[in-house]
Each structure stands twice: as structure tokens, then as C-alpha cells.
Amino acid sequence: MTLKTRLMTAAAAIAVTAPIATASTAFAAGFALKEQSVSGQGTAYAGVTAGGNGDASSMFYNPATMGLVTGIEAVQTATGVIVKSKVDSASATRAQRLGGTAISGNASPGDIAQDAIVPAGYFVYSIDDDLKVGLSANGPWGLVTDYGDSWIGRYHGIRSDLRTYNFVPTVSYRINPMIIIGGGVQIQYAKAKLSQSSDFGASRLGRPGALDVKSDVTGDDWGWGVSLGALIEPVKGTRIGIGYRSAVKHSLTGNISFTGLPxxxxxxxPSQAANADLITPEIASIGLYHEVNDRWAVMADVQWTNWSRFKELRVNIANPALNSLTEEHWKDTWYYALGTSYKVTDKLTLRGGIAFDKGAVDVEYRTPRIPEQNRYWLSVGAGYQVTDSLRVDAAYSHVFVPKASVNLTDDLTGAEAGRGNLTAEYKSSIDLIGLQAKFTF
Incomplete structure (x- = not known):
């Protein structure tokens, strides 16, 4: 095996296995993780659907952009997600029919989010000028929130943990000088853990607050979907990209265990079987990339996510009397991004972008498991061609998140009866620091 072959094989292996090493968990739009391209992050992901970021990581958003790759390319990204979502001075009381007494516990759990490193890897091989094949590995959905066992909203949720791992074999083909099409199969593994407490004293002993029982539900599943896209270049230097990632259906199966019983x-x-359905929503996007001149380019992206699929969180237990249901009532969302890039020299490119990411849930349905809110993005980035075969990109984004509140009322009717009234306010922000390496052969 030649040195070039060994390096190419090692780069491909790193690119498609790195997401296995680090859990993909972050507090993002819904529970989506946009952090799949550092070169794209520099423009707040404006233009990525049209391949405006200039490397194979755009195939996550539009598989047809693989057609822009020449030769063999491997891209490895890693994004540090620094999340703050702070809760102070929350309040919780029992339903009026149970006396309306205060629920004891920690009213200020502090930062309930979890920092993470989100990696992604891509590999593209050019069979010829028109036909490309590739493989990507990502964690497209993920979330961790943790309040601690003693917080006053524990009957609504304590820990929510979702992690996904996506592997997508992909192919693209240039139909003519103007049009490229692409498609892939999403092979997705998902695992989840949900924890909460129940007021066993109120429901079984007639003494509210006398005994709490904590439940932990875990489950996992494999699912599949598709990724499709097209890239149109009506004139040289101007591209329009259309991308689509289908929903992936999971039936998470596992068990539920209980702690706190005398x-x-x-x-x-007793511990027993449990299952829950999870459908990750489909995403459709359109992107524009336009070269104003040989140094300066402008770009935009619009993305629609079908969050209205997420109507409820239902956990089915072997003993049906223990089944759990939380109503969600999420809405479809839109993401709008504008960005620009400027080639300072033939080796150095600077980027910038802004974006608006619409929240998926109205305040009356917002729950402490996912205290969702609108987001405003501000991003900068840079790419440098270190050698003929190595390019390095870096990016920084600050995501501004307005205050969000949770206001849940318990009248002892409906699926969430007995969980208590809960009022909480969240002060949140997100910082993203990304680093990416592109290898070409």
C-alpha cells in the first residue's frame, strides 16, 4: 500500500467514525443539531444548500453538492457547543383540589443544559467527472437537560437525554453542465433516557408530598430515511441548491425502573418493559450562492422543519396503568440565513453571517424538558489553505436566545394530572466554536 493510499484510507476512517466517539448533545432549535459544517457555520449556514462553503460537508444539507468535489476528499469537523440555560426562583404548587400547597425542593437548579463536542465526518470519491460516491457520519438530533432529582418541577421532568448517530451512503450525478442530482440513505441509531418523579404520596397514600418515586425510562432503536437534493448552476458563479432529508421513524424499546420506594x-x-415512538422531522431547504466577483460572494439559505409531527411524548409501559403522556403541540419552523465570504488572498477566505431560527412551541405548551425559544445567530469564520492537500477552517457563533418561560397549570384533568402547577423562567445563550480539516487527494 502506497503512502498516499494509507493517508487516504486513514482520513476516510477518521471522517466516518468520529461521531461514534463523542455524544451529540446540545440545546438547539427543537432538538436539531445544525453544527454539521464548520465552513458553513462561518456564514451561519447561509449558502450551504448550494455548496457555498466549498467542501464536502455541504452534502449533509444537499447530497447533490458532492458533484462539486474533484478527486477524493475527506472532511472532519468538531464543534464545541457551550450552552447556558439558567433557571432561578421557579415556583411549584399542587393542584387546588390537593390543597394548593407548595412543592418542596430546589427552586434554583441553575444551568440545566450540558456542553458538548459535536463531530461530523465526510468522505467523497470521484468515480469520474460526473459520478461521485460518498459517506457521511453525523449526529443530527440531540438534547440533554438535567435539573437534578430534588428540583421543584421534578414531577414534570428531571433529565431528558436524546442522542442520534446517522450514517449516510450517498451518490451524486451531473446530468449536464447545469444540473447535478444526488441522493442517499439515512441509517440512524437513536437512544434516549427520560427521568421524572411521581408524587406517590398523593396518588397512593392520600398524603401529598409524603413519598416521591423516581422513574428512569431508557430505550433505543435503528431507523432509516432518505436524503435527496439537486444543484442548478444557470450561469457560472451562481448556484441554486435544493435539499430534502426525510423523517426517520423510531420505536424506542427498553425498560423503566423505579427508585425511592420503601x-x-x-x-x-418492578422494573419492566417500556417503549416510545420517536419521529425525527423532515427538513427541506433552498440555498443560493452568487459570486459578485473573483473575491467576493454572497449567499442565503431558507430551511423548513416539520416540527408539527411532535404532538406528544407518550411512553407505554408493560403495566398500562403506568403509561405516561406529555402533550407538546409543536409547530413547523423556518430558518433564514444571509452570509458572505471574501477571499483576502488565494489561500485565506473570511466569512460572516446572520440568521433567525424560529422556535417550535408556544408558551402554553412549553415544558421543562425542552424549554424551546427563538434564536438569533451571529457568525464569523475563516479558512486557510495550509498545503495543496490540507485546508483548515475555523468559526465562531453566538446565538442570542430571548428569555423563555414555562407556565403549566394542573387542574387534575388530562394526561398530566397530578404533576402540579409550575412556573419557571429561563435565561439562555449558546456559543459555538468550530474547527475543521479538509484533506484532498
Whole structure:
């Protein structure tokens, strides 16, 4: 095996296996992770659907952009996600029919989000000038929020943990000098853990607050979907990209376990089978890339996400009396981004971008598991051609998140009866620091 072959094989292996090494968990739009391209992050992902970022990482958003790759290319990204979502001075009371008494516990759990590193990897091989094949590995959906077992909203949720791993074999083909099409198959693994407490004293003993029982539900599943796209270049230097990623359906199967019961009652709630359905929403996007001159380019992206699929969070237990239901009522969302890039020299490119990311849930349905809100992006980035075969990109984004509130009322009717009234306010922000390497052969 020649040195070139060994390097190419190593780069491909790193690119498609790195997402296995680090969990993809972040507080993002809904539970979507946009952090799949550092070169794209520099423009707040404006133009990525049209391949405006200039490397194979755009195939996550539009598989047809693989057709812009020449030769063999491997891209590895890593984005540090620094999340703050702070809760102070929340309040919780029992339903009026249970006396309306205050629920004891920690009213200020502080930062309930979790920082993470989100990696992604891409590999593209050119069979000829028109036909390309590739493979990508990503974590497109993820979330972790954790309030601690003693917080006053524990009956609504304690820990929410979702992690996904996506592997997408992809092919693109240039039909004519103007049009490229592409498609791939999403092979997705998902695993989740949900924790919360129940007021066992109120429901079983007639003494509200006398006994809390914590439940932990875990489950996982494999699912599949498709990724499709087209790239149109009506004139040289101007491209329009259209991308689509389908929904992926999961039936997460696992078990539920209980803690907090005294020994005399332990047999009443044994560990048992549990399952929950999860559908990651489909995403459609359109992107524009236009070269104003040989140094300066402008770009835009619009993305639609079908969050209205997320109507409820239902957990089915072997003992149906223990089934859990949380109503969500999410809405479809839109993401709008504008960006620009400027080639300072033939080796150095600077980028900038802004974006608006619409929240998916109205305040009356917002829950502490995912305290969702609008987001405003401001991004900068740079790329440098280190050698003929190595390019390095870096990016920084600050995501401004307005204050969000949770206001849940318990009248002892409906699916969430007995969880109590809860009021909480969230002060949140997100910082993203990305680093990317592109290898060409």
C-alpha cells in the first residue's frame, strides 16, 4: 500500500467514525443539531444548500453538492457547543383540589443544559467527472437537560437525554453542465433516557408530598430515511441548491425502573418493559450562492422543519396503568440565513453571517424538558489553505436566545394530572466554536 493510499484510507476512517466517539448533545432549535459544517457555520449556514462553503460537508444539507468535489476528499469537523440555560426562583404548587400547597425542593437548579463536542465526518470519491460516491457520519438530533432529582418541577421532568448517530451512503450525478442530482440513505441509531418523579404520596397514600418515586425510562432503536437534493448552476458563479432529508421513524424499546420506594412497597413497581415512538422531522431547504466577483460572494439559505409531527411524548409501559403522556403541540419552523465570504488572498477566505431560527412551541405548551425559544445567530469564520492537500477552517457563533418561560397549570384533568402547577423562567445563550480539516487527494 502506497503512502498516499494509507493517508487516504486513514482520513476516510477518521471522517466516518468520529461521531461514534463523542455524544451529540446540545440545546438547539427543537432538538436539531445544525453544527454539521464548520465552513458553513462561518456564514451561519447561509449558502450551504448550494455548496457555498466549498467542501464536502455541504452534502449533509444537499447530497447533490458532492458533484462539486474533484478527486477524493475527506472532511472532519468538531464543534464545541457551550450552552447556558439558567433557571432561578421557579415556583411549584399542587393542584387546588390537593390543597394548593407548595412543592418542596430546589427552586434554583441553575444551568440545566450540558456542553458538548459535536463531530461530523465526510468522505467523497470521484468515480469520474460526473459520478461521485460518498459517506457521511453525523449526529443530527440531540438534547440533554438535567435539573437534578430534588428540583421543584421534578414531577414534570428531571433529565431528558436524546442522542442520534446517522450514517449516510450517498451518490451524486451531473446530468449536464447545469444540473447535478444526488441522493442517499439515512441509517440512524437513536437512544434516549427520560427521568421524572411521581408524587406517590398523593396518588397512593392520600398524603401529598409524603413519598416521591423516581422513574428512569431508557430505550433505543435503528431507523432509516432518505436524503435527496439537486444543484442548478444557470450561469457560472451562481448556484441554486435544493435539499430534502426525510423523517426517520423510531420505536424506542427498553425498560423503566423505579427508585425511592420503601422495601415494603418495592414489589409494587418492578422494573419492566417500556417503549416510545420517536419521529425525527423532515427538513427541506433552498440555498443560493452568487459570486459578485473573483473575491467576493454572497449567499442565503431558507430551511423548513416539520416540527408539527411532535404532538406528544407518550411512553407505554408493560403495566398500562403506568403509561405516561406529555402533550407538546409543536409547530413547523423556518430558518433564514444571509452570509458572505471574501477571499483576502488565494489561500485565506473570511466569512460572516446572520440568521433567525424560529422556535417550535408556544408558551402554553412549553415544558421543562425542552424549554424551546427563538434564536438569533451571529457568525464569523475563516479558512486557510495550509498545503495543496490540507485546508483548515475555523468559526465562531453566538446565538442570542430571548428569555423563555414555562407556565403549566394542573387542574387534575388530562394526561398530566397530578404533576402540579409550575412556573419557571429561563435565561439562555449558546456559543459555538468550530474547527475543521479538509484533506484532498
Amino acid at each position: 422495601a415494603s412497597l418495592a414489589g409494587a413497581l
